[in-house]
Amino acid sequence: MKEIIEKTISSEVNQFPRLTWHHLHINHGNINCTLTDHGTYRIKRTLGVEVLEKYAGHSFVKDVPMITQMGKAFDQKLDAFQKENEFVISEFTVEAGKKDESVKLSFSPKDGEQSFTDLAIRAKENSSSTFILSAESPAAFSGSFGIRLRVLAEANALVKVIFVNLLGKGFTVFDANASLVMDNASVDFTQVQLGGKSSFTGVRHTLSGYRAQNSGRLAYVTAENNELDVNYVTHQIGKETESSFVTEGVLLDQAKKSWRGTIDFVKGCVDSKGNENENVLLLAPAVVNKSLPVILCDEEAVEGSHGTSVGKLGKEVLFYLQSRGVSAKEAERLMISAKVASVSRFIPDSELVQKIQSFVEGEPA
């Protein structure tokens, strides 16, 4: 058996498309992780989805290059790791015209595992599909866990992607994502980031086609001295494209979070609309919250908006709950659950939603 060539990656990732003041330390994140293996998963799928394992040179991603939002340099390091070890891409093809197809990939990394899994989804014309990716481990586990996901949504295809991170407290986690959305196609991303010590998520949507759409939502609860680094970018290129993205987050203890969300209206995307929103609840005095909601606009005939709100539990809300016999601590728990539930309700897997709920409440899964 060929010995695996491990790769230690120490890299700037999640670079913001422009640069701003360096002293804010928000232009990019920094990841340190070691990869020593290819990830494994349990799979459940419907019959309309074909699964093949291909080397990078034979996958559709060779002809439809997509750079993930964790950055070109990082992608190249992942490519090198794949190539050196002759690892494959798991390629999922949803056949044209197939509706309501679904795939569930469940990852359960072992303690100390340092793995990376390369996934690619090709949703052919007029298909609809849902992909659920969950990564779970006992709280005491540690290691590195990474996923790269590239999605091609061809004309009129609808793809929903759900990623749930319920990994142990010692994990470095990354998910590097990219999608290319063609005419009248739609990609919807739902992410729940609850686990890991250092978690990085980068999502890049390229709305290339006429009336291409993306929607998305992210819920996170970052506690103890854990860190979360988020970078969402939507490039709106085609006419009448639409994008929307909502983030609901909670920071506790000494947690740190950097969130970058960019709507990029490229010249020619006439009559396009884009909206992003981040709402952060701060529940401890030692947290650090960095937010960078950005609109880049090269086209006049568009509508773009963004909003951010950051703060603690409002006095009025607290008073209302306390007047109904709910303690302050309980009120905080309620708000945390509510924020996560506002995103997890988009997950069509009741068992997984229950696991999320248990994780939030600090119960064993």
Next chain:
Amino acid sequence: MAEEKTSVADIDRSLYDFRYEESDADFYKVRNGIDESIVLRISEEKKDPDWMRDFRLKCLKIFNETKEPDWGPDIRDLDIQKIVTYVKPKTQMAAKWADVPEDIKNTFEKLGIPEAERESLAGVGAQYDSELVYHNVKDEVAAQGVVYTDLESAMHGEYADMIKEHFMHLVPPTDHKFAALHGAVWSGGSFVYVPKGVHVKIPLQSYFRLNAAGAGQFEHTLIIVDEGADLHFIEGCSAPKYNVANLHAGCVELYVAKNAHLRYSTIENWSKNMYNLNTKRAIVEEGGKMEWVSGSFGSHVSYLYPTTILKGDKSLCEFTGITFSGKGQDLDTGAKMIHIGKNTSSVIGTKSISKSGGKNTYRSSVIVNKSATGSKVSVNCDSLMLDSESNSDTIPAMNIMTDDCDVGHEAKIGRISNKAIFYLMSRGISEDEARAMIVSGFANPVSKELPLEYAVEMNNLIQLEMKGTL
């Protein structure tokens, strides 16, 4: 064929685009470029005390060791070695307009400064190229103990210690490359001190005119508003357009003491060959209030982010600004707020309009430190694009280090709403008028904050010229 509709013409600069020849007989200029001998020459011209001369040399060293920013507009075409950093009219500063040399006086007459002084100002400082040529404060204001003088006189007179204590402490030369350049070659500018409890009922104004081609202006404004005092200070600037680059790297340092109030209004209308790399910063003590009103219409490239440090508990700041970028302009403007004291609050409201290929970037930063419990922040930026040749970016960063705060931000970008135009037209208003009304209304939150004369000037700058479909 129908003409393309435009709702807003470019800024009308014809009022400002006049110039006078600067002969060797009437003006002294150092050679272009920047090196130790030039810095020492400027220091000698200004009869600097030793500490200022040494400070200039230290700044030069920092300038040489500091890189240009790698974010923001491209300034690679700015060649400092081609800039003349000191141009002095061979005249003494006057306290009466009649004593100011004819060409220079005519310049300020055309700009309306003497008239404004007569009608609505408590005092005026007028700078021409590198030196103040006129400075005056009304007797009744001086009688209150208000000091409004050129900075160099203050540095040599009874306020020497005060100047030394404050000069470039709020904006240190290590802040960025052009702060260091300013520290090395600064010249001109004003010093204002408002004693405790004094309310200056009508504004003071400084006006900066850069007439020389290929020159730089590096004025320094230092304002100290003492406890409980109140001041409105207005700053204006302009220059004729040349085919070579001009540079403005001024510096404004504002100290707002306990329970004091300072409003700092600026109408910036530099010519389109100007690189405007200006630095403005205020520090506010307990209960103090700082207001910025900023209209940016000129320059080829601007980097401009007035910064406020809310040091004292319950201090607050409001920033209201508008930026208009047209053809050939890349204006990167915004504001920064740094919350340190408890229960501080800040409000940023900005508007930007871009047209004819103009590039507009709103860039801000809000930092809420661990100590700033109970703080509130509201940031609102709206951008209007008038055609698809233009560009508008919003880059607002927030760094929050306490849970006990309330921070909100929102931004919108788009074009003139078709629904709004339709609504107005359905009420009998022509399409051209409807567009003009909407753009004027968009700018109104800023113009209404200015004194009337300057609101009128701003509205003249945003001259509305409607070309309808033929």
